[in-house]
Amino acid sequence: xxxxxxxxxxxxxxxxxxxxxxxxxxxxxxxxxxxxxxxxxxxxxxxxxxxxxxxxxxxxxxxxxxxxxxxxxxxxxxxxxxxxxxxxxxxxxxxxxxxxxxxxxxxxxxxxxxxxxxxxxxxxxxxxxxxxxxxxxxxxxxxxxxxxxxxxxxxx
Numbered sequence: 001x002x003x004x005x006x007x008x009x010x011x012x013x014x015x016x017x018x019x020x021x022x023x024x025x026x027x028x029x030x031x032x033x034x035x036x037x038x039x040x041x042x043x044x045x046x047x048x049x050x051x052x053x054x055x056x057x058x059x060x061x062x063x064x065x066x067x068x069x070x071x072x073x074x075x076x077x078x079x080x081x082x083x084x085x086x087x088x089x090x091x092x093x094x095x096x097x098x099x100x101x102x103x104x105x106x107x108x109x110x111x112x113x114x115x116x117x118x119x120x121x122x123x124x125x126x127x128x129x130x131x132x133x134x135x136x137x138x139x140x141x142x143x144x145x146x147x148x149x150x151x152x153x154x155x156x
Contacts, residue, residue: 011056014044103122112147
């Protein structure tokens with residue numbers, strides 16, 4: 001079982017020239033120490049393989065970790081025959097449309113600094129089965145377009 005200290009040493013070994021300020025050390029610790037350390041170790045090594053730089057970026061490690069953790073979770077879910085089967089959920093079209101209209105009104109009052117809050121709000125409505133996932137996706141796209149955050153299909 002790996003620990004954060006083991007992974008910190010791995011980072012120092014792979015990027016020996018890296019010098020962090022005390023605030024940067026705290027940021028790295030706060031962002032990475034709560035994660036699954038075995039998956040994090042693989043992410044750190046993959047970042048070294050794909051980025052030939054003197055200093056790693058925490059974003060690279062977090063993005064790689066997210067990818068590896070998603071794959072591990074999917075693998076574990078498939079390997080566990082006792083996991084709960086997914087149930088098909090039907091949301092009435094009129095309820096979905098009414099909630100979507102309310103959320104669009106909310107989006108029209110948003111500013112770019114509210115982006116994360118608005119995405120979380122939309123995701124919560126989908127998780128609470130108030131709107132369909134496809135509707136949530138369309139609402140986030142509308143939010144991005146409305147706030148000028150979409151460029152070429154990607155959030156800037």
